[in-house]
Amino acid sequence: xIDLYYWPTPNGWKISIALEELALPYRVVPVNLGKxxxxxxxxxxxxxxxxxxxxxxxxxxxxxxxxxxxxxxxxLQYLADKTGQLQPADWRGKLAVQQWLMWQIxxxxxxxxxxxxxxLYAPEPxxxxxxxxxxxxxxxxxxxxxxxxxxTAYLLGDYSIADIAIFPWIMTHKxxxxxxxxxxxxxxxxxxxxxxxxxxxxxxxxxxxxxKTLDDEARKNLFGAQGTT
Numbered sequence: 001x002i003d004l005y006y007w008p009t010p011n012g013w014k015i016s017i018a019l020e021e022l023a024l025p026y027r028v029v030p031v032n033l034g035k036x037x038x039x040x041x042x043x044x045x046x047x048x049x050x051x052x053x054x055x056x057x058x059x060x061x062x063x064x065x066x067x068x069x070x071x072x073x074x075x076l077q078y079l080a081d082k083t084g085q086l087q088p089a090d091w092r093g094k095l096a097v098q099q100w101l102m103w104q105i106x107x108x109x110x111x112x113x114x115x116x117x118x119x120l121y122a123p124e125p126x127x128x129x130x131x132x133x134x135x136x137x138x139x140x141x142x143x144x145x146x147x148x149x150x151x152t153a154y155l156l157g158d159y160s161i162a163d164i165a166i167f168p169w170i171m172t173h174k175x176x177x178x179x180x181x182x183x184x185x186x187x188x189x190x191x192x193x194x195x196x197x198x199x200x201x202x203x204x205x206x207x208x209x210x211x212k213t214l215d216d217e218a219r220k221n222l223f224g225a226q227g228t229t
Contacts, residue, residue, distance in 0.1 A: 004027065013202060112176060
């Protein structure tokens with residue numbers, strides 16, 4: 001059994017989708033970001049960076065003691081290694097998947113997160129920041145569109161943890177002020193991934209908990225001095 005410390009955000013959806021794809025038994029432990037539960041000392045022992053998702057695997061592949069993992073990319077890699085699924089068996093194919101996984105973690109997620117913050121949540125508009133991150137967001141979309149144009153299916157041919165990592169962030173395209181009509185290869189891939197039953201089940205996890213508006217407490221916990229999630 002896996003305990004998934006979770007809230008319905010792009011990074012959280014990565015793991016709920018992966019667990020559904022892999023048909024692994026798991027239990028959701030909600031971490032309400034708006035209420036600041038990510039700063040609870042018990043959670044920090046699992047995720048010292050005070051961010052979701054995090055995971056405890058009570059049945060690791062080696063049969064040893066329980067394993068805790070934090071950071072969404074590390075969790076995806078752990079699950080792929082544990083099951084031997086969602087990544088190629090050969091080292092060259094695995095390397096290709098790892099590169100695109102790192103691209104999402106180091107580029108797409110952080111840049112879209114900053115763009116979304118300054119566009120939607122900043123207390124006052126900062127044109128330089130909005131333009132800076134909008135430009136980088138568009139560049140990253142072009143990079144992804146170019147890669148996907150080389151495939152008739154998923155990012156690297158077969159469906160992998162790289163697709164799972166990238167997809168939830170592309171889900172934010174409307175909030176980012178983008179249209180997928182400008183990126184035809186992404187549009188084709190996006191529809192393909194979204195049509196998967198396991199993806200729909202993963203997106204449904206915790207859906208009722210989504211906070212449509214942010215009150216002062218939620219803003220403080222998400223964007224205040226304690227840090228961001």
